[in-house]
Amino acid sequence: MNFLKRLFSKQSRIPRVNIKQRFELIGRVGQGSMSKVWRARDYNTGKIVALKVLHKEKTEELEARFVGLNKPKEGEIAVQFHHPHIVKTFEHGITTDNEQFLVMEFIEGYSLSYLVEAQNEDMRTNCLKYMIQLGEAINYFHQENWIHRDICPRNIMVDNAHQLKLIDFGLVVPNTAAFLQPGNRTGTAAYMAPELIKRQKTSQKIDIFSFSVTCYEMLSKRLPWEAAETLDAVLQHINTPPENIQNLLPDLNPQVAEAIMKGLELYPQDRWQTMKAMLEPLKQAYQSSHEHLKESKAKPSATPSAKPQTATSKSTTSPPRKKKAGDQTTSQTKRSPHAEKRIKKNDAQDAPLKNDRPSPKKPKPKRKKPDENS
Structure with a gap:
């Protein structure tokens, strides 16, 4: 039939x-x-x-x-x-x-697995951006009512314009009851969620788990557990908690670290419930890092090292301001040790300010009378 x-x-x-x-x-x-x-x-x-x-x-x-x-x-x-x-x-x-x-x-670019291994300037600069782009692709999958089932670096490309692309759909299934039943265990071993390994009922949260493993690897160049090629070895996902990523990367934004570790929870109910929810802290961290970068670029004009330059430029356009008796003491108490070193190196520039107090007038010589010449 x-x-x-x-x-x-x-x-x-x-x-x-x-x-x-x-x-x-x-x-x-x-x-x-x-x-x-x-x-x-x-x-x-x-x-x-x-x-x-x-x-x-x-x-x-x-x-x-x-x-x-x-x-x-x-x-x-x-x-x-x-x-x-x-x-x-x-x-x-x-x-x-x-x-x-x-x-x-056809995508001109590199496999994400290559960038994970290389950890080059592109990866260091754009890693969080790539994580968000991948998360948005998975979120789209889920909104269209699909489950990818095989999120891992080898199924992802990054083109020459720094745009990430998900490229493989061989294991994609509909997010319907018939395809969520226990028993079917397909995927890449090291990225499979525990419930998939144990042949339990699945959901879109298996993609959230695989995404979290991928993000962990993108940042740290290693998996949350010891690398494993077989399903028997991957059973450690169930029996061993993952290494906290902040132990490996102490300077990592806590929002990013917490988002990834929550995505790696053993039980699906303890993970992020949607891909959209997991993206929120990642986007917030990305936005704050960009705002911090903008602020750091704007700061040089207001740093202590720029003060001597400003003072010099002012002295060329207008006469120096006369200091009051307490001015010098006040300015010294506000200087940081680093600023003091820089100011000492620029004494020549500060000279106009230091010597702006007028010197005492010398008495004029008396004019001689004509008859005194004889």
């Missing part, structure tokens, strides 16, 4: 595409466990695109886990997304080899 359904289904009527005739395959740019990705030129449009071809047997094995649930295919899901931090999918279909393919925008 299932065979007849597939035979007469809409999928069976989709025309097959010979991708070697349709695309110029310029070069391989990525390969995951379930797909291959090429940088390609689409002969129909002339545009450079990313051509993703799914591995036939592995895709069928994954879809078999959702038997009877009518899980949408990756291409059917991907073309629905329209968000600045989610890669655009222009088209999907079936190849002449009966493989699923997706035509996506």
Whole structure:
């Protein structure tokens, strides 16, 4: 019966595409466990695109886990997304080899996993911004009633304009009761939520957990637990509390640290209940850091080191102000030790102020009478 359904289904009527005739395959740019990705030129449009071809047997094995649930295919899901931090999918279909393919925008940039490892200037400068962009992409997913199930750095790109893009949707499922039932355990081991590992009922909070692990790694270059490749090793997520990120990064904004650690809670009810709620403290921290940066850039004009310069500029345009008896003592009591050192170095500039008191007048010599010359 299932065979007849597939035979007469809409999928069976989709025309097959010979991708070697349709695309110029310029070069391989990525390969995951379930797909291959090429940088390609689409002969129909002339545009450079990313051509993703799914591995036939592995895709069928994954879809078999959702038997009877009518899980949408990756291409059917991907073309629905329209968000600045989610890669655009222009088209999907079936190849002449009966493989699923997706035509996506080509992103010039780097994998987030590379930036996590490199911890270069880009990562140090933009890390919090990237965290917020990723959170907004996940929030969009959730608002559209999906669960990503595989948030991790290798599924994320950062383009040359410093814009983060979520690029993989192979494990995405609808946020409906049928897909939340216990039993289905799919994802990347080190980023999986405890309830997913234990094959319990899931929710969108598994994405919040994976997002928190990713943010932790973006900031610290390590996972909250010892790195693990197998599910047996990942069971430590359940039995061992994560290392507090502020132990590793004492200077990290407490709002950011607390938001991440709350997202890593063992029990879903103790985590952030929505992605939107978790984004709030991250955005507040980002805004305050920018305001602090603006203030620090504006401060040099008002720092003590600028006083001698101001004094000098004033002395060239107007005569120096005469000091009162107590002026010098008052100004000295207000100077910090650092300011005192700077002022000592600039004695030459201060000289006009120090010598502004008029010197006592010398008595004029008496004029001699003419007859005294003889």
